[in-house]
Amino acid sequence: MLGWLRRHSGVVPYLFLLPGGLWLIAFFVVPLITTASVALQEGSLATGYRLTFNFGIFPEAVGRWDTQLLRSLQYGLIVTVLAMLIGYPMAYTIAFRGGRYKNILLLLVILPFFTSFIIRTISWKFILADQGFVLGTLKEIGLLDQGFRLLATPVAVISGITYNFLPFVVLPLYVALERIDPRLIEAATDLYASRLQAFLRVTLPLSISGVFAASLLSFIPAVGDYLNAELLGSRNETMIGNVIQRLFLVNRDYPEAAALSLILMAGILVSIFFYIRLLRGQELTV
Amino acid sequence: MARTAPLPERSRSTGERARRAVLPVFTGLVVAYLSLPILVMILFGFNDIQGRFNFAWQGFTLDHWTNVFGRYPALNQALINSVVVALVATTVATTLGTLIGLALTRYEFRGRGPLNLLIFLPIATPEIVLGASLLALFVSVAAPLGLATIIVAHIMFNVSFVVVTVRARIAGFDRHLEEAAMDLGADELTTFRKITLPLIFPGILAAALLAFALSIDDFVITQFTAGAQTLTFPLWVYGASRIGVPPQVNVMGTIIFLVAIVGMVLWVYLQRRDMNARPTTLER
Numbered sequence: 001m002l003g004w005l006r007r008h009s010g011v012v013p014y015l016f017l018l019p020g021g022l023w024l025i026a027f028f029v030v031p032l033i034t035t036a037s038v039a040l041q042e043g044s045l046a047t048g049y050r051l052t053f054n055f056g057i058f059p060e061a062v063g064r065w066d067t068q069l070l071r072s073l074q075y076g077l078i079v080t081v082l083a084m085l086i087g088y089p090m091a092y093t094i095a096f097r098g099g100r101y102k103n104i105l106l107l108l109v110i111l112p113f114f115t116s117f118i119i120r121t122i123s124w125k126f127i128l129a130d131q132g133f134v135l136g137t138l139k140e141i142g143l144l145d146q147g148f149r150l151l152a153t154p155v156a157v158i159s160g161i162t163y164n165f166l167p168f169v170v171l172p173l174y175v176a177l178e179r180i181d182p183r184l185i186e187a188a189t190d191l192y193a194s195r196l197q198a199f200l201r202v203t204l205p206l207s208i209s210g211v212f213a214a215s216l217l218s219f220i221p222a223v224g225d226y227l228n229a230e231l232l233g234s235r236n237e238t239m240i241g242n243v244i245q246r247l248f249l250v251n252r253d254y255p256e257a258a259a260l261s262l263i264l265m266a267g268i269l270v271s272i273f274f275y276i277r278l279l280r281g282q283e284l285t286v
Numbered sequence: 287m288a289r290t291a292p293l294p295e296r297s298r299s300t301g302e303r304a305r306r307a308v309l310p311v312f313t314g315l316v317v318a319y320l321s322l323p324i325l326v327m328i329l330f331g332f333n334d335i336q337g338r339f340n341f342a343w344q345g346f347t348l349d350h351w352t353n354v355f356g357r358y359p360a361l362n363q364a365l366i367n368s369v370v371v372a373l374v375a376t377t378v379a380t381t382l383g384t385l386i387g388l389a390l391t392r393y394e395f396r397g398r399g400p401l402n403l404l405i406f407l408p409i410a411t412p413e414i415v416l417g418a419s420l421l422a423l424f425v426s427v428a429a430p431l432g433l434a435t436i437i438v439a440h441i442m443f444n445v446s447f448v449v450v451t452v453r454a455r456i457a458g459f460d461r462h463l464e465e466a467a468m469d470l471g472a473d474e475l476t477t478f479r480k481i482t483l484p485l486i487f488p489g490i491l492a493a494a495l496l497a498f499a500l501s502i503d504d505f506v507i508t509q510f511t512a513g514a515q516t517l518t519f520p521l522w523v524y525g526a527s528r529i530g531v532p533p534q535v536n537v538m539g540t541i542i543f544l545v546a547i548v549g550m551v552l553w554v555y556l557q558r559r560d561m562n563a564r565p566t567t568l569e570r
Contacts, residue, residue, distance in 0.1 A: 002474065013393035017401065020382035020445050027442040028408050031419035038422045090316050093309040107550065108317045114546035115324050116503050118520045119539045122527050123323030126330075133343070166320065216410070224412025227505065231527065241414045248418050248510065254425065261418045265411055272410065 032262075039258035049254070061259045065243050072240040073267070075154075076223035079161045083169040083218045084211070086162070091173035091210075092203075096182060109170045117164065121231050124160050125151065128232065152234035160228035168217040176210025177203070212279055220268055240264055324543065331536030350533040354541070357534055364522035365538060367433060371508075371518060372501040375440035380494045382441070383448025384486075390449070391456040408446045416443060417510030424511065431513025439511040440504060444497040451496055455489025488557065495553070499546075 005012060039057055043049040062069065094105045112120055127134055128150040138144040150156045180203060188198040204211075226241030240260065247257035334347035355362050386405070389395070408416065420439050424431060463485065467477040505520040512521060523535050 006474075010395070013389040013395040016385040016389035016393075017395075020386040020449070021401065021404065023382055023442060024404050024408065024445060027420060027423075027438055028416070029404070031416075031423040034423045034426050035419040038426065086316055089309060090313050093313045097309060103554065105313070105317070108320065111324060112320055113499060113503075114543045114550075115327060115539050116520055116523065116542070118505055118523050118527070119327055119535065120323045122523070122531055123326045125527075127322065127326060163319070163323070166316075220410060220412055224414045224506075226414065227524075241412075244414055244418055245509075248421060254422065257418060258422055261415045265415045268410070268412065 032265075035258045035261055038254050039256075039262060041255050043255075054255070057255055057259045058263065061256055062263060064256075065240065065260060068238055068240045068243050069263070069267070071238070072223050072264075073271075075158055075161065075239060076219050078158055079165065079222040080215050080219045082158070082162045083166050084215060087166055087169035087173055087214065088211075091170050091177055094170075095174055095177035095180075106171075106174070109167050109174075112163075112167060118227065120164065121160060121227055124156075124163065125231050128156050151232060152237070154233070154237055156232040157229050157237045157239075160232045161222050161225050162218075164225075164228065165218040165221055168221070169214040172213035172217065173207065173210040176207040176213075180206045208279060212275075215275070216272065219271070223268060224264060327536050328540045328543070331533050331540050333533055333536075335533060350537045354534050354537045358532065360517065361519075361522050361532075361534060361538075364517040365519045367516060368502050368519040371433065371436050371440055372498050374437050375444055375501045376494050376497040378437075379441045379444035379497050380448050380490060383445045383493060383497075384452050384490055386445070386449045387452035387456055387489075390453055405446045405449050408443055409450070413443075413504075413506040414510075417507040420507070421510045431511060432516045435511045435513070436508055436516065436518065439507050440501045443504075443507060444500060447496055447500065448493040451493035452486065452489045455492070456486050459485050491553075495549075502542075 037051060038049070040051060040053050040055065041049040042052045042054050090109070094102055094109075098105055126132060129135065130149045130151060131139075135144065135148065135150065139146055139148070184206070185198050185202050188202045189195065193201065223239075224241050226239055226245050229237050229239045229242050241264075244257050244260050244264070247253045247260065251257075330343075331350055332346050332348065333343055334345035334349070336344060386401075390398070390401070417439070420435075420442075423429075424435055429435060464477050464481050467481045468474075472480065503520060504518075505524065508518050508521060509524075512518065517525070519538070523531060526532065526535065
């Protein structure tokens with residue numbers, strides 16, 4: 001065996017790739033193809049499905065669920081910007097000012113990962129509850145109106161998603177910022193750049209790879225999320241994930257659900273494509 | 287690290303000091319924001335609830351701790367299912383992903399571009415699309431949904447994460463060590479066992495820990511691939527959330543949390559010791 005492999009050493013990498021590669025093809029690529037074929041079928045569970053190449057399903061699905069599609073995109077963008085605004089200063093502080101607390105701070109950032117995603121979201125539902133200990137107390141001392149509520153509002157859903165994906169933003173930003181030599185920033189200030197200029201012209205451009213990774217790691221899961229909208233929102237905050245989940249698991253309307261999944265995936269890939277071009281252009285001008 | 291050499295204290299005015307405090311204070315607030323739901327989870331595992339809803343504080347009790355596994359047999363089963371799924375999926379995904387990582391970093395071969403795309407795409411695809419398309423596949427081939435389909439799905443989404451983690455570790459390793467072993471008469475298998483594997487082992491372990499964490503907590507893909515009969519811990523909690531989550535869930539969550547923290551601290555400690563024991567490339 002070993003002798004044969006020595007003589008045909010070109011085969012070795014393919015042997016290494018084969019099991020994992022086949023797994024990804026069988027359970028990632030093939031399911032996407034199946035999804036496409038399901039989307040193009042017509043019929044119902046009772047009568048059976050037939051492949052009719054019904055491409056009309058795509059514009060139909062977009063037309064029917066345009067509110068939810070746009071809302072998901074909008075929430076995804078807001079969450080990404082918010083997470084960046086919260087995560088960047090934090091990553092910056094840990095990287096440049098962390099000192100000997102660096103590791104502890106990083107541990108605190110990933111602490112939420114040590115509890116279940118669903119338990120954390122239920123915790124938020126509880127914290128934000130109308131008569132919960134936060135709002136209830138504020139109402140009692142008269143700081144808030146009795147009718148004020150956070151649950152079942154976009155604020156609750158957006159802050160819930162931001163919470164869930166914030167660690168994904170801090171970590172890549174930290175990795176990128178940690179690599180920057182602080183002497184470069186000192187050099188900029190020595191050469192009479194203001195703190196803002198030094199940040200905009202040195203620190204930010206040098207951390208752009210982290211910004212890129214961080215924004216994708218929050219945007220992609222945020223757009224597809226449905227748990228926060230379901231637990232913290234109302235019917236007015238329904239996202240496209242909720243629709244896909246309901247069509248697939250409750251209504252069993254497989255063609256439309258499959259079409260929406262593909263539309264969501266295509267929308268995300270197109271956004272990433274434009275985003276990469278935008279950042280490339282940014283790097284050239286810096 | 288001695289990167290942040292403090293300025294002499296006397297040269298700072300009050301305004302300067304206030305400005306310097308903004309970032310640490312902000313960071314502290316964000317840490318509080320991140321920990322708040324966890325504190326709530328821990329606290330309400332001690333709540334002496336009357337009735338079904340664990341929403342308002344009603345008094346301290348240890349009942350739920352002494353009686354974690356006694357009350358809801360289905361919850362115990364769900365927790366066992368989660369652990370079984372995570373263990374199997376982690377083992378298989380770590381093996382498959384490590385092999386791909388080795389191939390990508392150690393060998394020249396055709397088809398590198400498509401392969402990288404095949405590894406990147408599952409990470410860039412929202413979980414709901416992964417879960418939905420797997421369900422479409424399982425439904426169309428009439429595969430019975432259950433533990434097996436959950437495990438198949440978990441292996442799939444973990445492979446990419448393992449490849450990325452392991453590759454980062456192998457990329458920074460010195461090939462000369464392997465050549466030296468071969469020069470000294472070791473064959474490929476011995477070299478792999480005695481030199482390569484120990485060197486990349488921390489990367490493999492990190493990948494396995496990540497895979498385990500992702501798997502045991504996964505909700506979305508699991509919901510699509512589980513079918514009606516099989517529940518994992520997150521699925522059980524989700525089901526219960528509509529009628530009121532019992533405090534036993536908080537207690538189990540707290541136990542998982544503590545185990546994870548202890549594991550993490552142990553892992554950091556072992557790595558430190560490892561790094562101190564082994565000469566670094568610089569010293570060589």
